[in-house]
Amino acid sequence: AQQKRERGKNEAKPAKSQLKQNEMAKTIICSVCRSTFLCTVQKNELVVHAENKHSKAFVDCFQGYVEPPPKKTK
DSSP states (O other): HHHHHHHHHTTTOOOOOOOOHHHTTEEEEEETTTEEEEETTTEEEEEEEEHHHHHHHHHHHHHTOOOOOOOOOO
8 A cells, every 4th residue: 555655656747727718718807897797608608797786788788799600519
């Protein structure tokens, strides 16, 4: 058992953090409050943000928003 622990310690890989990738994926920005959203966020969530937080229309908060292409189904 001791050998197994030592072998595992020697072969241990450094932990990989997802934080940098998550920050880079925040490509949608509200033009009013500058809040960032992940590129995978659905449009209805952005509409809720615009209406509830700013009482504005979707296009007022997210002028550069591009609808992602629909997912392919098999």
